[in-house]
């Protein structure tokens with residue numbers, strides 16, 4: 001657990017970067033500091049490992065004032081990941097990852113074998129260990145940066161805009177990877193970003209900062225989206241916050257309808273005036289047959305119109321709305337957790353479900 005108690009940082013030129021910050025980061029969670037540029041996120045983060053010293057106030061880690069630990073020994077328990085990974089260009093990937101274990105006195109063999117293990121943990125092939133950072137893509141470098149921060153198995157990980165230099169697709173991969181890793185490692189992670197989408201995606205708690213290093217709101221992503229504390233937070237999280245909030249609204253009991261179905265490889269009995277949903281032999285949806293399509297003989301996949309996205313029961317309603325809106329038949333296909341067809345829903349049904357939900361988005 002990390003506690004900020006009345007923490008203020010004023011730089012020598014008089015800039016107050018962080019103003020009386022009070023906040024507790026729970027152990028084993030991902031807490032995201034988010035806010036516009038210059039609002040004190042990085043300064044707050046770097047005060048935790050004493051790369052920046054607070055002007056006043058106290059920071060406690062597991063109840064212990066960080067000022068009572070020498071910065072070098074404090075940092076052994078705190079991994080640090082920065083934008084563009086910050087790898088040493090003249091060291092191989094393996095030696096980059098082994099940096100902290102070597103500094104802590106491990107022998108070279110043990111440090112390298114730990115590094116090889118970590119490459120795998122972050123989803124990179126071991127052969128990559130021999131390469132130099134310049135021979136890796138941006139996303140791969142970021143993974144190495146994460147591996148390096150994890151090398152000494154620190155309980156705390158500080159991540160400063162770690163994924164902001166990669167393209168959106170790689171970024172999503174890295175976010176998923178971080179969530180997967182956290183499921184296994186259970187670290188206390190503080191993650192800085194200026195991107196609200198990233199914040200609500202990966203944060204269990206989100207701290208929204210405003211200019212002058214003032215904490216505007218601290219809560220779960222769902223709370224920040226549904227009940228922004230003030231106008232600043234409301235405008236920072238954006239006008240589509242209602243739609244984003246659907247990410248947190250789940251429905252296990254949404255009522256579904258049925259449509260005519262056909263199976264690939266079998267004859268279609270009596271094409272009618274409605275869309276026909278085509279399934280494979282295991283009941284997984286493959287696509288749609290438009291109304292009044294005649295099929296001679298067994299149904300091949302060539303005559304199908306691609307389906308929209310699928311909605312898995314029990315997952316957030318945002319997926320249900322997307323399935324309904326992206327379906328050529330104007331009905332979203334609902335599947336169970338094994339991907340088997342359950343039924344269909346219209347956008348209207350999803351909206352009715354949202355409106356009837358006690359936690360409905362935007363309703364206090």
Ligand SMILES: Nc1ncnc2c1ncn2[C@@H]1O[C@H](COP(=O)(O)OP(=O)(O)OP(=O)(O)O)[C@@H](O)[C@H]1O
Pocket residue numbers: 011012013015016017035036037038039040041042043044194
């Ligand atoms: N060494 C410094 N000397 C003086 N002012 C500084 C120094 N470092 C940061 N600042 C100022 O402190 C404020 C907070 O900066 P900080 O880097 O913590 O913000 P941030 O929210 O992380 O911003 P960004 O998203 O742009 O990185 C800014 O106004 C910045 O200009």
